[in-house]
Amino acid sequence: MNWLSLFSSLIDTLSHFNWRDLIEIGAFSTAMYAIIRLLAQDKQKRLLFWFYGFYASFFISFYFGISGLTITLALSAPAIAMLFIVFHQQTLQKNFITLASLTPLPEHTEKWLPELIQATLQAVNVNKSSFIIIERSQSIGDMVSGGCTLNAPITLETLELLLHATPESYPFILWVNQVGKIKAYKPTIILPYENSWTSEEIQLMDQLVQDGGIISTKSDALAFSLSAHTRFFTLTVDGKLFERLSASSLLSALNRYVTVPTKQTKDLHGHNIYPNNAGKQPRA
Numbered sequence: 001m002n003w004l005s006l007f008s009s010l011i012d013t014l015s016h017f018n019w020r021d022l023i024e025i026g027a028f029s030t031a032m033y034a035i036i037r038l039l040a041q042d043k044q045k046r047l048l049f050w051f052y053g054f055y056a057s058f059f060i061s062f063y064f065g066i067s068g069l070t071i072t073l074a075l076s077a078p079a080i081a082m083l084f085i086v087f088h089q090q091t092l093q094k095n096f097i098t099l100a101s102l103t104p105l106p107e108h109t110e111k112w113l114p115e116l117i118q119a120t121l122q123a124v125n126v127n128k129s130s131f132i133i134i135e136r137s138q139s140i141g142d143m144v145s146g147g148c149t150l151n152a153p154i155t156l157e158t159l160e161l162l163l164h165a166t167p168e169s170y171p172f173i174l175w176v177n178q179v180g181k182i183k184a185y186k187p188t189i190i191l192p193y194e195n196s197w198t199s200e201e202i203q204l205m206d207q208l209v210q211d212g213g214i215i216s217t218k219s220d221a222l223a224f225s226l227s228a229h230t231r232f233f234t235l236t237v238d239g240k241l242f243e244r245l246s247a248s249s250l251l252s253a254l255n256r257y258v259t260v261p262t263k264q265t266k267d268l269h270g271h272n273i274y275p276n277n278a279g280k281q282p283r284a
Contacts, residue, residue: 039084047084054080112154112180113254117247119159120172120226120233128163129171129228131208133187134258136178138219144175146188154180171208178258189215212236222257224250 017025039048054073061069120130133144152158154176162185166172175184189211212223217239224235224245233245237257245253 047087051084113251113258115156115159116154116174116176117251117254118156119163121247122160123163123166123172124226124228124231127228128166128168129208130226131171131173131212131223132225133173133175133212133215133221133223134178134254135175135183136220136222136258138221140175140215140219140221143190143215143218144184144187145190147173147175147184147186149184150182152182154182158182173208209234209236209241213239213241216240222254224254 036048036051039051058070058073061073116132120132123130133140159174162174162182163172166186170186173186174182175187176182206227208225212225212234213236215221215223216236220238222235222237224233226233230244232243233247233250235242235245235250235253237253242253
């Protein structure tokens with residue numbers, strides 16, 4: 001009987017709504033849904049959690065008749081919205097300040113990813129760390145510049161030549177693109193914003209990993225490094241950090257994230273890899 005009474009009460013309440021009320025409800029619901037989708041894109045600040053918390057506090061205080069708190073929350077809503085915009089600034093910049101779009105050329109070597117990883121393994125054998133930036137569809141020229149501009153196809157011979165030219169006390173740093181070309185050797189990392197936008201996990205890592213985290217947050221580029229101390233790979237994609245990866249795990253991840261040729265490629269051990277069956281995303 002209680003459920004029947006509740007249902008009848010609900011039907012009676014809904015009967016008081018006219019078409020104007022439905023338009024208003026639809027408009028506000030659409031706007032609210034758009035805001036929630038926008039806040040959900042930020043995986044670092046957890047703004048969606050605080051958004052739900054604010055509105056839950058408002059409706060709870062309204063339901064229990066706590067008028068002082070209700071009025072305070074209602075009046076502070078514009079200021080709260082401004083705070084959300086400030087904290088969400090990084091995602092807004094990435095969504096509304098469009099970076100230059102790069103169209104990949106049809107040329108593409110089949111084994112440049114394995115050769116790139118093989119070069120970093122050769123570097124770690126001589127106790128040298130490596131840091132590789134892979135530019136994808138968005139230009140990172142505003143964040144990475146200088147060094148020796150090459151625009152040369154990635155081959156193992158070229159990588160070995162650059163590796164031998166790297167001073168003993170410097171890491172092996174390359175800027176490459178997704179079609180298998182070296183854009184610059186020993187580029188300078190230019191970061192116009194504070195690294196406070198990266199996650200705390202990345203901020204605890206060394207400087208190269210932090211740079212990769214910022215670059216991957218501000219664009220669709222990715223970066224990976226190989227530490228001469230731990231001898232494990234670290235990958236940063238979309239501001240996310242994946243640590244202690246083996247060479248095979250890194251290759252599977254790169255085949256998933258980087259534009260790969262339609263033909264089959266081979267991994268470091270000569271086994272065939274098909275892009276449609278690339279490995280799953282590595283675990284953090």
